[in-house]
Amino acid sequence: MRVAIVTESFLPTINGVTNSVCKVLDHLSLRGHDAIVICPTAGAPKRYKGFRVHEVPTITYRQFPVGVPNTRVQRLLDDFAPDIVHVASPMFLGAEAIAAAKRRGIGTVAIFQTDVAGYTRRNNLAAMEGVAWQVIRWIHNGADLNLAPSSSSIADLQRARVGNLKLWGRGVDLESYHPRHRQTDTVARLRQRITNSPDEVVIGYVGRVAPEKQVERLAALRGIPNIKIVIVGDGPSMDSVKKALKGMPVHYAGKLSGKDLSYAYASFDVFVHTGTEETFGQTIQEAHAAGLPVVAPYAGGPIDLIGHGEDGYLFDPFSECDAHLRRCVEHLVANADARARMGEAGRRRVLDRSWESVCDELLGHYGDVITKRRGGEARERALSLTADDDALIESEQVLENGVG
Incomplete structure (x- = not known):
């Protein structure tokens, strides 16, 4: 073609x-x-x-x-x-x-x-x-x-x-985003750089830092013990996000691509998507391919991509102060078995989406x-030829009638 x-x-x-x-x-x-x-x-x-x-x-x-x-x-x-x-x-x-x-x-x-x-x-x-x-x-x-x-x-x-x-x-690229990367020395060193202890649970976000992404919602996680938030990306809302998350344990990784992005996903324990205006939600698929449980709003594209309670959670984006978002993340932070089970389910979910x-x-x-x-x-x-044939027959009939 x-x-x-x-x-x-x-x-x-x-x-x-x-x-x-x-x-x-x-x-x-x-x-x-x-x-x-x-x-x-x-x-x-x-x-x-x-x-x-x-x-x-x-x-x-x-x-x-x-x-x-x-x-x-x-x-x-x-x-x-x-x-x-x-x-x-x-x-x-x-x-x-x-x-x-x-x-x-x-x-x-x-x-x-x-x-x-x-x-x-x-x-x-x-x-x-x-x-x-x-x-x-x-x-x-x-x-x-x-x-x-x-x-x-x-x-x-x-x-x-x-x-x-x-x-x-x-x-989704099933090779670039893969659970096995988590076992690499590169990811081990990355987690050492971004966390204060090996027991911290890393909550990751990947995407533009722009108004429609509503990254400021992560402020709802303030006070949850034993977490580190990692934001991968940049954009016009960065100042607003830093203000909203001031005093929280946040690492700003900036824009990443290629292997660096792949290793960033592998360093997360939980992936959180915050925006309600996604027509799809590609980063959700990438997180699932990397073997991560995903928390995202019950709105737009994420509705099709996440099985609530199976490979992540869909939170109510209209709950007061994002209380439902906080509860979903708290449950995953406190439950390593749930993280592992949902991460495996997320990987299985995207295996036919190469x-x-x-x-x-x-x-x-x-x-x-x-x-x-x-x-x-x-x-x-065909209709044109049929119309031409009909016109020819009609003209022949007129001629015959005229001769007769």
């Missing part, structure tokens, strides 16, 4: 959208398909896995590059002649790509990944939430197929009257859209 991936975010910007796009490109290369990437201008590499990367005009909003509709998108699609257009987290750039593909009879698969409506609520733009959903509906209803990462996302999209929906989750299997599923969706598109075109040609 020839796949054009149009994404609102790409390297060097690191986030969930970029990560999933890179994993899809890795898989397309593995399976021998051809691809291009169209993305906002932000200093992206000229090639990724041998695939050409094309940057298009961009504006900057709150330090984030935003691609704007332009004729270059159409020219790039014409030059590449894809079989399918994959649109990642579509907004302005994605909308242009869907429209251009539609005009050319090319199938489109749109990936819903960013809670834009939640962003309007969080930034005191509640009056704009309805408008945000209207825009989302307009963009996604132009696509042949919309893939959402969780049942919660699908329910939100259905309420917004978005059609052509299917569930498509995310994969990126290879998830991306093969995506290729199946591509094929379905291509087949449906071609079937529709064949039907249109």
